[in-house]
Amino acid sequence: MSVALELRGLAKSYGNFVAVEGADLAVEGGSFLTLLGPSGSGKTTILMMIAGFTEPTAGRLLLDGRDITALPPEKRAFGMVFQGYALFPHMTVAENIAFPLRVRGLGRAEREGKVRAALDLVQLMGFAERLPKQLSGGQQQRVALARALVFDPALLLLDEPLSALDKKLRAELQEELRALHRRVGRTFVNVTHDQEEALSLSDEVAILNHGRIIQKGAPAALYEHPRTRFVADFLGKSNFLRGVVREVGPEHIAVQCGPLRLRHFGAARLGEEVLLSLRPEKIALAQEGDNVLEGRVLSSAYLGAGHAVVLETPIGPIRVHQPAWRAAVEPAVGEALRMAWAADAATIVEDDDAA
Amino acid sequence: MRRDVVAKLRQDGGWYALLLPAFLLLSVFYVTPILQVLAISFLEPEPGFSNYQRIATNLSVQRVIITTLRICTITTLLALLLGYALSYTITLAGERARRWWLLCVLVPLWISVLVRAFAWVTLLRRQGLINQSLQGAGLITEPLELVWNEFGIIVGMVHYMVPYAVLPMLASMREIEPRLLAAARGMGASRAQVFARVFLPLSMPGVVAAGVLVFIFSLGFYITPAILGGGKTLMVAEWISLQILDLIRWGLGTMMATLLVVTILVTLAVFSRVVNMRRLFGGGA
Numbered sequence A: 001m002s003v004a005l006e007l008r009g010l011a012k013s014y015g016n017f018v019a020v021e022g023a024d025l026a027v028e029g030g031s032f033l034t035l036l037g038p039s040g041s042g043k044t045t046i047l048m049m050i051a052g053f054t055e056p057t058a059g060r061l062l063l064d065g066r067d068i069t070a071l072p073p074e075k076r077a078f079g080m081v082f083q084g085y086a087l088f089p090h091m092t093v094a095e096n097i098a099f100p101l102r103v104r105g106l107g108r109a110e111r112e113g114k115v116r117a118a119l120d121l122v123q124l125m126g127f128a129e130r131l132p133k134q135l136s137g138g139q140q141q142r143v144a145l146a147r148a149l150v151f152d153p154a155l156l157l158l159d160e161p162l163s164a165l166d167k168k169l170r171a172e173l174q175e176e177l178r179a180l181h182r183r184v185g186r187t188f189v190n191v192t193h194d195q196e197e198a199l200s201l202s203d204e205v206a207i208l209n210h211g212r213i214i215q216k217g218a219p220a221a222l223y224e225h226p227r228t229r230f231v232a233d234f235l236g237k238s239n240f241l242r243g244v245v246r247e248v249g250p251e252h253i254a255v256q257c258g259p260l261r262l263r264h265f266g267a268a269r270l271g272e273e274v275l276l277s278l279r280p281e282k283i284a285l286a287q288e289g290d291n292v293l294e295g296r297v298l299s300s301a302y303l304g305a306g307h308a309v310v311l312e313t314p315i316g317p318i319r320v321h322q323p324a325w326r327a328a329v330e331p332a333v334g335e336a337l338r339m340a341w342a343a344d345a346a347t348i349v350e351d352d353d354a355a
Numbered sequence B: 001m002r003r004d005v006v007a008k009l010r011q012d013g014g015w016y017a018l019l020l021p022a023f024l025l026l027s028v029f030y031v032t033p034i035l036q037v038l039a040i041s042f043l044e045p046e047p048g049f050s051n052y053q054r055i056a057t058n059l060s061v062q063r064v065i066i067t068t069l070r071i072c073t074i075t076t077l078l079a080l081l082l083g084y085a086l087s088y089t090i091t092l093a094g095e096r097a098r099r100w101w102l103l104c105v106l107v108p109l110w111i112s113v114l115v116r117a118f119a120w121v122t123l124l125r126r127q128g129l130i131n132q133s134l135q136g137a138g139l140i141t142e143p144l145e146l147v148w149n150e151f152g153i154i155v156g157m158v159h160y161m162v163p164y165a166v167l168p169m170l171a172s173m174r175e176i177e178p179r180l181l182a183a184a185r186g187m188g189a190s191r192a193q194v195f196a197r198v199f200l201p202l203s204m205p206g207v208v209a210a211g212v213l214v215f216i217f218s219l220g221f222y223i224t225p226a227i228l229g230g231g232k233t234l235m236v237a238e239w240i241s242l243q244i245l246d247l248i249r250w251g252l253g254t255m256m257a258t259l260l261v262v263t264i265l266v267t268l269a270v271f272s273r274v275v276n277m278r279r280l281f282g283g284g285a
Helices: A043-051 A093-102 A108-121 A137-149 A167-184 A195-201 A219-224 A229-234 B002-043 B050-057 B059-092 B095-110 B113-124 B129-136 B150-174 B178-186 B191-219 B223-229 B236-246 B250-281
Strands: A005-014 A017-027 A032-036 A058-063 A079-081 A155-159 A187-192 A204-209 A212-217 A239-248 A252-257 A260-265 A273-278 A291-302 A306-313 A316-323 A336-341 A346-349
Touching (some): A043 A187, A079 A137, A108 A167, A187 A195, A212 A229, A252 A273, A260 A291, B113 B150
Parallel strands (some): A155 A187
Antiparallel strands (some): A005 A058, A239 A252, A239 A273, A252 A260, A291 A336
């Protein structure tokens, strides 16, 4: 494990506006952490505080246990890929990549060797003498990556690195970024508002809202066990069922949700009001299960891999994602359908204000 | 294709007719006199190249050309230096401070060049504010010769030219993405390195534009050198007026005027190349 970054109560406010509210976060050395949140959630502010461009109003920042809160950005020297890449337009690709080495006073021979290695790393050999504007978006992105990695920084910071690219290219570069992370073995801290990108790239994801870290964990853990309504809603889609706990058994609880009594795994107190998050893909149409609900199809959209169906039910509209291949039914608008889900399909979440 | 153009011309013909008065005005009152100046320079006092031969032979002609070029070069360099510092400060200033700075830069432009030249005379002359304060402080015993020489001319011209240097450089600097500067610092560059390797090269197009603008303006300066030079240091414009109005040597005067116009046109031709360079750099990544 190379390096561990730690945020202790790191906060930033501008006058009365609190951009980041005391963030505590530990990043394991060599891991890929993503700060995920909607715009204005404070994720970029946290990244800028890590990079040293924004001075925190409170809290400390530790690198390998060493306090770096007061260090200016050039002394931290973390690699950074900026939004829009920030390549120097007056320098060639090779000069851009050599820049961090040049300001460190490295000799010409050493510089050239490292630039070649970096170009090789991002598969841009043969582009060394081009100017940035002669490159495609994806190539520019790779130059930015090479430039950020060429001086062997302890930490690589990525500010929405893929947001300027089209969907197909984005998927390709996600793959590349992940491979690159494995190859260089450095700690990566990424900022994005794209939940798919966060899930596919990261070892760990921290979800932010209104300047606060709501939950941090491995992508699967976050998706399967969202702590709050916001997390469940922001990572993928979810149905929310509100009910009162009527029965607490050794394994199951029974939740009274409107006219329905639902069986669920989980711990809750008797008489407590709970909010259940139920993923649309965990509901099966026209099948039997622990919980069964009747509904009428309000709308159905074919998405290639599956159908996105909304059904009107006694407890409100319910979204269902049904794989299209060998589906039990072809949902038609107006049709009455039975849906079912297992007792372990839903998670009890805290009800914060969902954005 | 061709027919389209013709049809379009016919269609737009009415609009082109509206340009005619302005076109006539320009040709009659602007182009014709310039052509006449050109003609006189070859025809007076006798037809031939005699006036132009004096560039090579006449010492006084050579001296005025060299003096003018020297003063203009020094003025341009100083105006660029001061203007660059000002533009840099304005670029990095906050929104509010920037507006005040700009106002301070622009206000001198609204004050008559005559008023400014005489203001400098009162400051710089032997009994002026500067000499008296220096003498009062005991720093000098004899007053310094600050005016009615090249020094005075350069002070007045630089003062006049700084706003013209600031405006193109400021425009160029404001096009530089702040993110590039942050990126450079993030990669370990000190403030000085960020300036030398990123900011300065990216602001060069503005520096070149400002330099050409100030140099061309300076070449034809008349009032400021006439007042602050006190008739002892002659620049081209004053020399031309002297030849034509006082010595009635039209041939020589128009020759120098033609030389001035040609110099400006050549400078502009070089300048247009540099503008292409700027496009080559593009407006960022």
